[in-house]
Amino acid sequence: MSQVYHINKGVGRPILFKGLKAQYIWWLGGGLVLLLLLFALMYLAGVNTYVCLVLVSGLCSLLFFKVYKVSNKYGEHGMMKKAAYSGVPKVLKSRSRKLFIEWKRN
Secondary structure (H helix, E strand, O other): OOOOOOOOOOOOOOOEEOOEEOOHHHHHHHHHHHHHHHHHHHHHHOOOHHHHHHHHHHHHHHHHHHHHHHHHHHOOOHHHHHHHHHOOOOOOOOOOOHHHHHHHHO
């Protein structure tokens, strides 16, 4: 008896949607929700509808441009690596050599 097993070749691969990788999909979705709320608040505040549309459309275009740029520049994990690297000090100052002398003896 032979059995046929189907292999899922997508296991372990990053999530990809229309060129966006991993967490950038969530960033774009969150930004779009915020822009929708901004439009609703401006509309309820009595701002002209065309002004609301132009402003939100411009911000939406800027959001898409920036998120795609960051996604292509840093990739799946690059933004987290950049954030971690920014926490590394550029210079270590030592007032004495005692630590290094004891470290060398061990």
